[in-house]
Every structure is written in structure tokens, then in C-alpha cells.
Amino acid sequence: xxxxxxxxxxxxxxxxxxxxxxxxxxxxxxxxxxxxxxxxxxxxxxxxxxxxxxxxxxxxxxxxxxxxxxxxxxxxxxxxxxxxxxxxxxxxxxxxxxxxxxxxxxxxxxxxxxxxxxxxxxxxxxxxxxxxxxxxxxxxxxxxxxxxxxxxxxxxxxxxxxxxxxxxxxxxxxxxxxxxxxxxxxxxxxxxxxxxxxxxxxxxxxxxxxxxxxxxxxxxxxxxxxxxxxxxxxxxxxxxxxxxxxxxxxxxxxxxxxxxxxxxxxxxxxxxxxxxxxxxxxxxxxxxxxxxxxxxxxxxxxxxxxxxxxxxxxxxxxxxxxxxxxxxxxxxxxxxxxxxxxxxxxxxxxxxxxxxxxxxxxxxx
Numbered sequence: 001x002x003x004x005x006x007x008x009x010x011x012x013x014x015x016x017x018x019x020x021x022x023x024x025x026x027x028x029x030x031x032x033x034x035x036x037x038x039x040x041x042x043x044x045x046x047x048x049x050x051x052x053x054x055x056x057x058x059x060x061x062x063x064x065x066x067x068x069x070x071x072x073x074x075x076x077x078x079x080x081x082x083x084x085x086x087x088x089x090x091x092x093x094x095x096x097x098x099x100x101x102x103x104x105x106x107x108x109x110x111x112x113x114x115x116x117x118x119x120x121x122x123x124x125x126x127x128x129x130x131x132x133x134x135x136x137x138x139x140x141x142x143x144x145x146x147x148x149x150x151x152x153x154x155x156x157x158x159x160x161x162x163x164x165x166x167x168x169x170x171x172x173x174x175x176x177x178x179x180x181x182x183x184x185x186x187x188x189x190x191x192x193x194x195x196x197x198x199x200x201x202x203x204x205x206x207x208x209x210x211x212x213x214x215x216x217x218x219x220x221x222x223x224x225x226x227x228x229x230x231x232x233x234x235x236x237x238x239x240x241x242x243x244x245x246x247x248x249x250x251x252x253x254x255x256x257x258x259x260x261x262x263x264x265x266x267x268x269x270x271x272x273x274x275x276x277x278x279x280x281x282x283x284x285x286x287x288x289x290x291x292x293x294x295x296x297x298x299x300x301x302x303x304x305x306x307x308x309x310x311x312x313x314x315x316x317x318x319x320x321x322x323x324x325x326x327x328x329x330x331x332x333x334x335x336x337x338x339x340x341x342x343x344x345x346x347x348x349x350x351x352x353x354x355x356x357x358x359x360x361x362x363x364x365x
Contacts, residue, residue, distance in 0.1 A: 028292035029142055029308045031254060031282035032133035038253060038283035043211035046253045046283050051318060052311035054196065054291075055126030055203040057084055060307070062139030062147025070147060072136040077129050084127050124201040130309045133284065140197075140307040143294075149269055150302040157270025157300065172337035175330065180265060181221055182330050184323035186242050190268055192216075192223035194244065194259045194277035195293045205311070206318045214248060214255065222321045227257050234260050237273075242266060244277070255281040271297045287313035 038046035057080060062070070072080070129136040139147040151157070158164045171177050181188035189199035196205075202220040209215075216225040223243065231247040239245070243266070244259040257279045264273060280292040294306035324330065340346055 028278055028280040028294040028306050031280065031284055031290040031292065031308075034133065034284045036283065036285050041209050043209060045209075045250050045255070047209065048207045048214070048255060048281055048283065048289065049209050051204060051206050051314050051316060052289055053204050053314050054198040054309065054311050055124065056128060056130040056198055056309070057081070057126050058130035058137055058139065058309070060140045060195075060197055061149060062141065064146070064148070066138050066147070068145050068147075070137060070139065070142065072129060072138050074136075076138075077136040081128055088127060122201070124203070126198060126203065132290070132308055132310055137309070140309045141305060142307045143305045144303075147307075150305050151270070152300060152302045155270070155300050158267070170337070172333055175334065178330065178333070182333075184221060186266060187218055187220035187223050189220075191220035192218040192225055192243050194246070194257070194279055195268070195295065196279075196291065202321060204314065204318050214257075217318055219318045219321060221323060227255075234258075237261060240264060240273075244275075251280075253282060257281070269295075270300050271295075272299045274299050284310070289313070 038048075041047035041049060129138070130140070131137065141147045141149070144150050165171065165177060169177055171179075175183055179188075180186040186192065187199075187202075190197040191199050191202065196216075196218075199220065204219040206217040207214065208217070210229075212229055214227040214229065216227070217223075218225060225243050225246065227246040227248040229248050234247060235245045237260075240261045240263045242263050244262040246257050246259040248255055248257040250256070259277045259279070260275070262268070262271070262273070262275050268275065275295070275297045277296075278294040280290075282290045282292075284290045289311040290308065291311055292306065292308040294304060295301065296304045336347070
């Protein structure tokens, strides 16, 4: 898969791009100073290669109940991780074959999904609180006092994770109106990024590094993020690939990546075509990779914002995400919608409620 991604990139690299150079004002959080000196890869820069995971119970935004508290105490951390372990242990117990869906609230992986469509056996969101330089965190965002995304008050966007449909459209009208993950086009949530965020499962990444490209193979929906190294500028604004156009350079021991030109169907917190994300990847330990991000889009966000977390190294490899091979979910959804059209009898909501409460993406607890 990676070989195909690199081969496909070769043609595009032959094209010259004449646009403005990288902006220097976007500043993700600096990595902690741990004194660790990473080994060098063949390109002469710190070796980021290998398989990493972002699995954690911590999420992008801080739960409002924590207020301005970014770091958790040891007692709070033990409580959260203990609750997660108890939930996992309960989910691993044999299920009474005569039990009904309504009898299984504890097996629904933290209440995610409807009628236990994802029980704990099928999910792997992580079991520990995210730590940055050993400090347990209750959210990734560090740039705002409350650890929340600073949305503009005068701009209305669709609920988190939902696309804005044209007037009169329903999400089950055709395959093109369904979510990108259901169509196997892009990862669920924002696993592939940018910003790269952990999700309900498949939080594994493989980094492959050369002097000309860095490729990040994402387990979720087999995305392959390609970073063009030392480019003079971005591709024309009329070209908008999935995951945007990422160009990178080294600043000391950190790989800095700037991404623009996101695909218009790729939704990230309601951002517009003006979205720009700057990321910084830094080895801070033998098995730790510090990840920092900075988000800019003045048409949607009240101010630029950013944060940080750490990947952990794991053994093994990234396995293929086969997506719809043998999975008839999308076919069933569309067939059900056509039956509703034929009979006029609606068995489930088919219109996206733009006023619905955004899906939970808070810090644990």
C-alpha cells in the first residue's frame, strides 16, 4: 500500500508549483525538553519511522466540568483509568444468550452507538489517560483556557462529524451523501488528519521517511498521508486532495508540516476551504513521539488554536483495513431508504438535524 502511494506521488512531484512560501507565524506547542537524542534515519534527520499508536481515553476537547484544569492529579488519573478497566473487564465477560439489547448498557463501549451497534468487543479506543512528558492530561488543546475549540459566535456550522447537505438532500439519498468513512474514502472521525486524532478503534500509524517524502500509513480506512519535503510552496488552490496538501521541513530535531488545500468534503470542526494546519513531530524518547498542532481559519474560528499529545511506539505492524469487503451495511442503508421512499413509511430519521447537539468529543470523565 505504501509503495503504491509513493509511486502514485512520483508524477505529481515532477510538476513545478509556484506559490507563496511557508508562513512563519504558525506555532504549535514546543516539544518538552527531555534530553533524548533520537537516532538518525538515512536522510540524516531524526528517525521517526516505525509503528505508533495514539490510543487513549483522552480526547481533543476538555470536558467542561474540568474548567481551566489541564493536568490531572494522580488520584484523578487512577480513578479514570480504573473505570475504563472495569468497563473493559465487564465487556470481556460472556454475554447471556437470552439477553436483549436493553439489558446490555454496560457493554456498549461507554454508551457509544445506538442500541449497542458497537459493543466493547469491537472497539479499542485506548485504556489510559494521555500523558505529555509524563503529565496526565484531560484534553489535547492547550491554547485556550477552557481547552475547547474557539468557535466564532456569528458562524453556524453542522454538528461535529456531520457534513452540510444541500437543501432537500437526505443522507441516504445515494452513496455520495453518506459519510466518507462509510464509503471507504477517508477515515472515520479525523484519524488521518490533519489534525490527527484518536478514535473508537484503529489508532495505529506507520511512518516511512525519506529525504523527499514522509508517508504516514493510517490504519483507519487505509489512508496514506504523503508529506512532500522541502517544497517551495503548495499546489494551486484549485487542487484539493483528501487530507490536503502537506509540505514539510526540518526545524532542528522536529519535522514541521504545513497543510492547506483540504478537499471540500473533508469536514473538520466546520472549517472552510481556508483551513491551514501546522504540525510538529518530535521524538522525545525511545518510545515516545511528541505531536503538536496549530489550526487556523479566521472564517470559522475566533482565534488560531492548538494543542499536543504523544504517540507511543508499539510492536507489530499495521494490518489492512478491508473496509466494505463482506460488509453490507451501506447497501442495507440505501435499500432501506428506498423502501421508505416506496412505502412512504419512515422507520428512522433520514434528515440531518443541523441543530442537534454535537457528538461528544470531550476529555474523559
